[in-house]
Each structure stands twice: as structure tokens, then as C-alpha cells.
Amino acid sequence: MAELNIENLIKSYGSFTVLAFERWALKDGLYWIKGGNGTGKTTLFKVIAGQTPFDGGVSINGISLRRNPSLYRSLLSFAEAEPQYPPFITGNELLDFYCKVRKTTIKSADELIEQFKMGDFMNNKINSYSSGMLKKLSLICAFTGNTEFYLLDEPLITIDTASAQVLYQCIQSRRKEGATFMISTHQALEHTAVHVDGIFEINQQKISPC
Amino acid sequence: MLSVYIKTLAREFYAQHAGLFIFLFYMIFAAVEPGQMLSFHLSLLIGISASPVILGIFLLLFTVYALKGFLFIRQKLNQDIYQFIYISNAAARKTQILNWFGLFMVICLPMLIYAVMLFITAVLHGNYITIVALCIYLSGIFFLMARMTYQRINYQFTSIKIPFDIELPGISKPYWTWPLYYLLKEQVIMLLICKLLSFVFFKGIIWAFAGDTPDVRVYMIAILAAILSHTTLIATVLRYEKVNLSFVNSLPLPGWKRLAHTVVFIVLLLLPEFVLYSFASGFIPYIIIAGIVFGVSGLLLLRLSLYFLGDDMDRYLKFIFCFFVISMTAIIFSQFFLFSLLMLFFVTAYHYYLFNRNML
Numbered sequence: 001m002a003e004l005n006i007e008n009l010i011k012s013y014g015s016f017t018v019l020a021f022e023r024w025a026l027k028d029g030l031y032w033i034k035g036g037n038g039t040g041k042t043t044l045f046k047v048i049a050g051q052t053p054f055d056g057g058v059s060i061n062g063i064s065l066r067r068n069p070s071l072y073r074s075l076l077s078f079a080e081a082e083p084q085y086p087p088f089i090t091g092n093e094l095l096d097f098y099c100k101v102r103k104t105t106i107k108s109a110d111e112l113i114e115q116f117k118m119g120d121f122m123n124n125k126i127n128s129y130s131s132g133m134l135k136k137l138s139l140i141c142a143f144t145g146n147t148e149f150y151l152l153d154e155p156l157i158t159i160d161t162a163s164a165q166v167l168y169q170c171i172q173s174r175r176k177e178g179a180t181f182m183i184s185t186h187q188a189l190e191h192t193a194v195h196v197d198g199i200f201e202i203n204q205q206k207i208s209p210c
Numbered sequence: 211m212l213s214v215y216i217k218t219l220a221r222e223f224y225a226q227h228a229g230l231f232i233f234l235f236y237m238i239f240a241a242v243e244p245g246q247m248l249s250f251h252l253s254l255l256i257g258i259s260a261s262p263v264i265l266g267i268f269l270l271l272f273t274v275y276a277l278k279g280f281l282f283i284r285q286k287l288n289q290d291i292y293q294f295i296y297i298s299n300a301a302a303r304k305t306q307i308l309n310w311f312g313l314f315m316v317i318c319l320p321m322l323i324y325a326v327m328l329f330i331t332a333v334l335h336g337n338y339i340t341i342v343a344l345c346i347y348l349s350g351i352f353f354l355m356a357r358m359t360y361q362r363i364n365y366q367f368t369s370i371k372i373p374f375d376i377e378l379p380g381i382s383k384p385y386w387t388w389p390l391y392y393l394l395k396e397q398v399i400m401l402l403i404c405k406l407l408s409f410v411f412f413k414g415i416i417w418a419f420a421g422d423t424p425d426v427r428v429y430m431i432a433i434l435a436a437i438l439s440h441t442t443l444i445a446t447v448l449r450y451e452k453v454n455l456s457f458v459n460s461l462p463l464p465g466w467k468r469l470a471h472t473v474v475f476i477v478l479l480l481l482p483e484f485v486l487y488s489f490a491s492g493f494i495p496y497i498i499i500a501g502i503v504f505g506v507s508g509l510l511l512l513r514l515s516l517y518f519l520g521d522d523m524d525r526y527l528k529f530i531f532c533f534f535v536i537s538m539t540a541i542i543f544s545q546f547f548l549f550s551l552l553m554l555f556f557v558t559a560y561h562y563y564l565f566n567r568n569m570l
Contacts, residue, residue: 049460050568066566074462086388086454088395097385101461138457 001028002060002075002148002180004048009056011040011047018043019054020205029197030171030181032189034210039202041184042081045153048182049078060149074102079142081154081184083134087127091118091137094126095144102145109144115166116140132158143170150174152183168193211298211305215313218292223282223317225523226445228530229438230407234320252331259332259340268328269347271410272321278403279317280355282442285400287362299364306363310356322348386471388455389447390478397446408439408483416490426500429491430541433501434534436483437508441530443479444513449521465565469558476509477502500547507553508537514560517569 004026011019018040035041046052050065050073058065058072065072085094092106099106113119116136121129129137135158142150150171156164171181171194183189189196201210224231258264286292298306315322325344332340383391393401415432419425458468477484484502491497511533519525540549564570 051456051459053567053569065568069566069568070462070464072462073460076460078457078460080457083457084454085457086392086450088391089383089388093383096382098461100385101463 001178005059007057011054032199033184035202076149077142077147078151083138091122098141104145112140150181211309212312220316225527226442228527229441255331259337307356310359314355404443408436411435430546504550510557
């Protein structure tokens, strides 16, 4: 079970403030983050993932990103909306790196690779991947290892319907193990496939339930 | 069109190669006593214009410089922010080629000025072979670069064969090797030219300052030349890391490991220079350590400065100039080791600051 706490967040790009709110907390569950283009969904995800500088505090289960960055990052897994990786490495080399960092074996990802039908491509260089394959690789990497908090930014774009079902299964099984999910998507989540515990919207730099 | 090219492409070229120009300037003017400078350069110009072999060496150096400029422009034209340049393909062929011709003349200006002085010397001394060779070479190389760039801008739909596409062995590539693979796979010509220039500067400094007794400061200046030759390369690698390795920022990699990966990369990048340096300095352990610490901390400082300067190449140019002046002062007063340790301390502290601010 993972709890997220954000306090006094201010995130600006130059003089343009994207996010500014005093407090936002999430308890165990699956949450859908909505908002139009440019409202700051990806920025919020990057703030929580520790990928971009910001003012304020973020913590998961009381572990602060500022005070204990490595331990904090070991608790979360982030799949970006438009993943970018070195084009000259293979899918397996990238996965191997993730496994080493997350202290797990590449064998543990075999089932995921098979489910996403990526087995034939994992030894190919990333520059030969289509955008859908790149997205599936990023999801395989995100679900490799056991983390407690998952950030999935637009996980449904570019993947086919069969892969979307695999993704829903992954989410379901990790939810049963107690993981918390934050998902942003413009497409509606299938309520029969996953149970959404809360929907939030970013509007005018603030995040609020809707 | 030309004024836009100069304000964007040429300006960025000169800003990114500031280190190289500082050393070119230093080699050409400061390596000779002020009283003898005029006669030295006059003799050099007469020597080049009179001897076909020396003229050939001069033209070879010109070609290396021009190739560096050409590849720089090619690289920029592949970047998203320079896609607006492709609008120029609506202009007439002659206009386009003339504009690119003009841009490459501006890019090659430092060498071109020397070539013009050489031309005047050859006219005054009646060296007609040099006059003809210079005319053919200069118009030929500028036209060739302009024509190839025109081709690139207008025929994007034709497939391009990558020169020197090195097929690296299919062994597993651990994370810390990825920046090196990036250079070997995607920036191989840039890497080769950078290494060639670094080698020329390194040997040139040792040759220019060679005395009867070995002086460790000369070797340190040579290492400084090697650092400054890598200013563009280090900026290119960082840009690649910011785009293709940004996902690492959300992974639980400790700060010390991130720093260690960068240090290993820099040591491997400067390995040929360190080997040359060790041979030149006679394998004295203290001098070898001092040189390696100076080389690594110097390049680390330049790399981290790009975070502070926010990829602003004008400010990067000023920073490189300040770095050059302070480093030279530290070397001249034999304080290079203390200076290197201070730099190392500063870059480590700044690395952790950036890491804790989620900027790495």
C-alpha cells in the first residue's frame, strides 16, 4: 500500500506557472488524472517521478524525494507518454539495465514479454521499433520488479487493443498486491477491466476531484 | 537567407568552438615572442607559398577545419529547432547554393583570412602555382560543401548512406557505455575530427613550448588544449543524454553512481590523450595523476556548466574563455594540482546539488 503526499507544490517553466497547489494526497487505489492538452498532467507525473525541478515537497509512504531520493525512486515506476531510449541498444539491453537497477532478474520479465508479444523483437535495436513497440517496451520496463507506486502517463496511446487488455491485466494483478496507480489518459478507462477509485482533474494550476 | 544562416548556424558554430579558437589564436600569436611575431608569420607565409609540400599541409589543415564546419552544419540541420531552414528549398537553385557558399565562407573565416594573406604573399613573390592551387582549392571546397548541403536540403526523400557506420560487436552494452556507443555509432566523424584536433593541439603545444629541461606546466597546457578540443563533443553528448536517457532520472540510481558513470566516460574519452601525456611526461606518477585529475575535473566542469548556463551557447563561450584564463593562470603559477582538486570538489558538490534538485 502506497500513499502519496504533495505539499506546497509550485512548478514553473520560466515565468509560466504550470502547477501551484498547497496540498494533495492519495491513498491506496487507482486514480485517473484528467485534463486537456497543456494543463500539466505530464508535468505533474514528472514532478512525482523526480524528473524535473520544482518547489515544494513530495513523498511516498513518508519517504521524501528531497531527503532520500534513491529510496523514494525505488518505490515508484514511471512509464512515460512518449518514451525515448538510445536507438543503438536492444530491448533486452534496456530491460537488463532496469532489472539491475531494480535488483531483479531478466527472467522475471519473460511472462510480460510474452504477453505483450515482444519476444521476437527484444534482441533488435530500438531504432527498428515502431511507436507501439516502443510503448510496449516502456510498459514492460515499468512493470518489471516490484514497486508500490505506478505512474502511467497515457499508457493506452499507440498500443493495439490486445496489448491494452494485457495492460489492464497487469494493473489488476498489481492492484491485488497492493500497488497504487496514477494513470493519465484521454481515452476512457474500461470500468469492467479496472476499478477506478478516484478521478482528478487539473485546471488552472490546481488539482481537484471531479 | 544568408543573414539568418549567419545569425543562427554560424553564430552557434563559433560559440560551441570557442575553446578551439582560443587555442588557435594562442598557437598563432602567443607562441612567438611579440617582437618576432611579424617576421615569423611573414616567413611562414613565404614558406607555405614557396613549397608545394608545405602548401599541401596547409590545405590539409584547411580541409580538416572545413570538414568540421560542414559536419557541424549537417548535424544542426538534423535537429528539430533548425527545421525552419528547410523552407529555403523553395528558393532558386542558384540562390540556395550561393547562400550556402557564403555561410561556409563565414564558417571558415579564420582559415580563409590566412589563405587570403597567403594568396597576397604568393602574388607578391610570383608563386603562380600557389595562386592557381589556392583559387582552385578554395572555390572547389566551398562549392562542394554548398552543393552537398543544397542536396541535403532539397532531396530529403532520397536515402542516405551513413559514412563510417561502425558495426560494433554484439556484446551486451552496460549502461555506463551508452554515451561512448552514441559517439561511436552516431557521431563517429565528429569524434574522429575532435580527436585529430586534440592530437594536433597536444603535440603542437609540446612542440611550441619545448625547452632544454622538461617543464610539467607544458604538459598541463597540452591537457588544457585537449579539454578545450572536446567542448563541442561534451555538449553534444549531454544533449543526447537529456533526450534519450531522461528516463534514468526516475530510477533509483544513487548520485555517486551517476557521477561515477560520467567520470568513467570522461576517462575513456580522454584515454588517448592521457596515454600521450604519460609518454611525454616520462611516466612520473605524480605528474600522471595531476594530469588525469585536471583533465577529468576540467571536462566535468564544462559539462556541468551547461546545466547552469541552460544550453545558452553565448554564455558557454564566455564560460570557456574564463575557464581558459583561470586554468592558464593556475598552470603558469604551478598551482594546477590545487586548482584541479578545487574544481573536482566544486563539480562533485554541484553534481549533488543538481541530483537533489531532480535536474540530473
